[in-house]
Amino acid sequence: MTISETKRKTLYLIDGSAYVYRAFFALPPLNNSRGMQTNAVYGFTTTLMKIIREHKPDGLGVVFDEPGPTLRHEAFKAYKAQRPPMPDGMQSQIPYIHRVVAAFAMPVVKLAGYEADDLIGTLARRAEQAGYSVVIVTGDKDMLQLLTPHTRIFDPVKNKWLAETECRERFGVEPGRVVEIMGLMGDSTDNIPGVKGIGEKTAIKLIAQFGTIDALLQRLDDVTPARMKALLSEQADNARLSRSLAMIDVNSPVEFDPSLFDLKPSHTEQLRDLFRELEFTTLLKALQPASAVEAPPPAQTITDEEAARQFVEGLPHGEDLGIRCLFSEKGHTPAEMQGMALTSGGKTAFIPLDVRTYMRPITALLHDRSRTKVVHDLKTALLAFHRLGIPLEPPCLDVMVADYLLNPNRRDHQLETIASEVLDVKLGAAKPSAEIPQSLFEIDNASRDEAAQTSAVLAQLSPVLTERLAGQGSLDLFLKVEMPLIPVLVEIERNGFLLDVEGLQGLSKELERDLDAMMETIARLAGGAFNINSPKQLAAVLFDTLGLKPVRKTKTGFSTDEDTLSQLASQHELPAQILNYRSLSKLKSTYVDALPQLVYPETKRLHTSMNQTVAATGRLSSTDPNLQNIPVKGDYGLRIREAFIAPKEHHLLCADYSQIEPRILAHLSQDPRLVDVFSKGEDIHMATAMEIFNQSAGHITRDMRRVAKTVVFGIVYGISPFGLSQNIGISQSDAKTYINTFFEKFAAVRALMDRNISDAKTKGYTTTILGRRRPIPELQSGDPMQRALGERMAVNSPIQGSAADLIKVAMLNVHARLQKDLPHVKMILQVHDELIFEVPGGEIEEAKLLVREEMEHVGTHLGLSVPLKVDLGVGKNWRAAHP
Missing domain, CATH: 3.40.50.1010 (5'-nuclease)
Known part of the structure; x- marks a missing residue:
């Protein structure tokens, strides 16, 4: 049937x-x-x-x-x-x-x-x-x-x-005869020999004519040409064997x-545990249908002071308080808060902020130091609370920062991802209630209910994340460094940096004139005007008109990128002029013209955003605008720095850690020579130059010291001889000699680096002095280039990460002392190893003494075996103040 x-x-x-x-x-x-x-x-x-x-x-x-x-x-x-x-x-x-x-x-x-x-x-x-x-x-x-x-x-x-x-269609035969074709053509993937000299097309043709290998071998006299007949005759056993192997x-x-x-229901809990372990966030979300998500607790909407008082009094004492803020989308910076949901002990309330008369009990709750306030992106929340005039008192727990310490390689730390991974909760699944007519508040019911669900999730996340941080050994770093740092970053952002807008506008006109003059020069050198920003037209001028030899070809033609132009600059003046034009044009568009547009009308200052959860090494970054990337070299770059100014009767004070990463290298390696150099207050770059050039101090030139400095920092970053040769323009053999000489003279450094790589391969991560972890998955890659990258990261991350920890501790200590002793001095920016302050004119000497004392004392506080040194500079603008 x-x-x-x-x-x-x-x-x-x-x-x-x-x-x-x-x-x-x-x-x-x-x-x-x-x-x-x-x-x-x-x-x-x-x-x-x-x-x-x-x-x-x-x-x-x-x-x-x-x-x-x-x-x-x-x-x-x-x-x-x-x-x-x-x-x-x-x-x-x-x-x-x-x-x-x-x-x-x-x-x-x-x-x-x-x-x-x-x-x-x-x-x-x-x-x-x-x-x-x-x-x-x-x-x-x-x-x-x-x-x-x-x-x-x-x-x-x-x-x-x-x-x-x-x-x-593929083989011209029925499926059952495919194996006959494979017997003739073989299969290199499985090392099946087939008949050497017969490919797929010939094999298909032969089987189509004769049907099988056996029939083909029985009728060899019918095979043409003679060469084909000979191949089959000589390799008949191979053909039969190959068919047998392929069958x-x-x-x-x-x-x-x-x-x-029969298809059976999956073991969902096993899959969730596995996906969490493997960190398959997207797949984990797919396992969470909305119907399976816990419903948020019913949210009471507070509309008067008595309701607020009853809600607060009904909360269990000392329980964590989940806070979800709703912000306007009007482009305010800092964000403007429209309402907030609060959850503690399973009870949730939503507080719209259009009426303030009932806020007193809520304010008292936000000031309650017996309970931890749990927020996602605490810095943004603190800025918004400050805008309202309501301080949020510690202790606080930022789940975004906690997740950053637990997963530093993750690109973002969205609450939806954290809730899904940690609690198996899909946020945004709340159904809007009809409890309050939407017309009463600006916030729609769906947003309010989602905020209520989120505040409940935040309260639940707190103990789990705290336990995970403790298990990883990062809880002290979180509680004593990262969390206290957030209010300091808030203050830096609020303080802002005063900008000389008129000065930049004048510089813009000057650059415009210089760029016009450069375009005339470029047109003269090229034999006529062309679109400098068109790679196609530029390539035609360079390689057709001028006859220069192309360096590299791309999918769209010959390359005209920066590396190519740099190589061509030795052959003709035009490529060098193009590079200069591009450089000045970028300075003008990126900084000179763009920065004035970002000044806040209310404060007349630039207010950057200091990002705590971006760099896997622990370093802070700056965006909107990026003030850590303001040019420090070149005439125009330095003139841009002159536009960052102190207000009247104030000065800028810049405090820069001197050679912080080599000092940390000395501490971690305990290399006797390296420790001795810093303990005696000597210059590590001079000492290195003396070693690699085998010269006394009096014979070391500025250029020799520059080479030595590049070697030292190259060692810190795991540089290769090729990389060093490219950086300082020497042969690879000389670069290799310099690196080897350094390791001969500072042998414990080599041992530290080997140990860092070995430990990272075993553990999967590196750690800093304060226990910050950085996973190095590249060490397990099958790609040799990725493994080499992982080794460089394993060498550098403990050093750069420890430097990041150290500057953060310095920021905390300096900030605390300033609040106590010099409250009118403002910290206005951090740029890696440098802190910048705005100081009233009469407090400069006190501020210099305080800042140097606190920044250098951090080394003692952290138990460094070499002293720290801070260089100070004072001026009316950033260029003048830079040490």
Whole structure:
């Protein structure tokens, strides 16, 4: 009795081993924060989920190869012998792939001595007999021989279906005869020899004519030309052997039990735990249907002071307080708060801020030092509270900063991601209530209810994140450095930096004249005017008109990038003029013209945003505008710095740590020579120059010291001889000599770097003096360039990260002393190792003494074995004040 296709159940058989390899090599080397490579697991898992979601099979099984020889190896020892061993980054993922399959409640089929192809072929035939339509999930062309009216192939990578028709189009024969073609053409992937000299086209033609290899060999006299006949005659055994090796065994000892392969519900909790461990945030979210998300607690909307008082009095004493602020979208900076949701002890209230009369009990709650206020992005919230005139008193916990310490390599630290990973909660699933008519408040009900849900989630996150930070060894860093730093950053942002707008406007006109003059010079050198900003026109001038030799070709033509122009500048004046034009044009557009547009009308100052959760090393960054990137070199760059000024009767005070990273290198390595240099107050760059050039101090030139300085900082950043040679314009052999000499003279530094790399490979991360972790997943990469990058990061991260920790502690200590002793002195910017202050004229000497004392004392506080040194500068503008 024949079963119609519409009544047949569908069984999907996944070629698991093949898809592990495809995922590993197709996807970039994804890693989790602990440094484990996860791309193969991710690609394999998404394939499974896609098949279940989009194809809804009745049955599903995953088939894997077992390690060890098979019957084919016994028949032909060279079978697959050329294949390299499985990459380390892939090997470590195999157990996780099996855990994924188990969590999806799918049967795994594997059998020693048999390949996955044979098991799939056998299961397919037996499933057909049991009344199933079979879909083989693979990209392997060998599987075409298994196609029948009831068995198809699906390749999810190409989203392509293959049936008997496609096989005939591809090979010109029925599926059963594909193996005959493969016997002749061989398969280099599996090291199947075939008949040397016969390719795919010839093999297809021969089998189409003769039907099988046996028939072909019996009728060699009918084969032309003579050369082809000779090849077949000489390699007849190879042809038969190759066909045997390529033929899939559909009678292997494996049974098809329909009940075993029926699709079953996944073990959702196992999948969630696994996805959290692997940090598959997107896949984790996909496991959270809205119906499964806990409903937010009912939110009471506060409309009068009595309701506010009752809500506050009803909260359990000392419980964490989750705070979710709603901000306007009117472009205010700092943000303008419209309302907030508060949750503590399971009770939630929403407070709109259009009426202030009932805010007194809420203000008291925000001032309550017995409970931790839990916020996402505390800095933005503090700026908004300050705008309202309501201080938010500590202790506070910023879940964004907590997640940053736990996952420093993550690009963003959105609350939705954190809630999903930590609590399995999908934020935004709250349904709007009709409790309050929307007309009463500007905020719509859906936003209010979502804020209520979020404040409840924030309160729940606090103890979990605190426990994780403690387990990682980062809790002290979080509580004593990162959290106290947030109010200091708020103050820096609020203080702002005064800008000489008129001065920049004058500079803009001057630059305009210079650029016009440069364009005339460029046109003269080029033999006529052209569009300088057009790479195509520039390339035509350089390589066609002037006849210069192209350096590098791109997809769109010959390159005219900065490196190319720098190389061409030695051949002709025009490339050098183009570089100068580009440089001045960029200064004008990026700084001279742009900065005045960013001055706040209310304060007449630039107010940057100091970012605490961006750089994986722990460094602060600056955006909108980036004031850490103001040019420090060149005439025009220095004149831009002159536009950053102190107000009347004030000065700028700049305090810059001297050689902070080499000092930390000395402490971490405990190199006797390096420690001695700093302990005696000597110049490390001079000392290094004396060593690598083998000269006394009196014979060291400024250029020698410059080379030595580059060597020292290159060592800190794990520079290669090639990188050093490029930086200072010397040969690679000289660069290698300098680096080797440094390591000979400072042997403990080499030992530290080797130790850092070894420890990072073992642990998956580096740590700073204060316990800041930075995962280095690149060390586990199969790509040699990525591994080399990981080694440089492992060398540098403990040093640069410790410097970042140190400057943050300095900011805290200086800020505390200023508030106590010199409250009129303002900290207005941090630029890596430099702090900038705005000081009343009469307090300069006191401020210099206080700042130097606190910044240098940080070394003693942290137990550094070398003293810290701070250089100070004072002036009416940033250029003049820079030490």
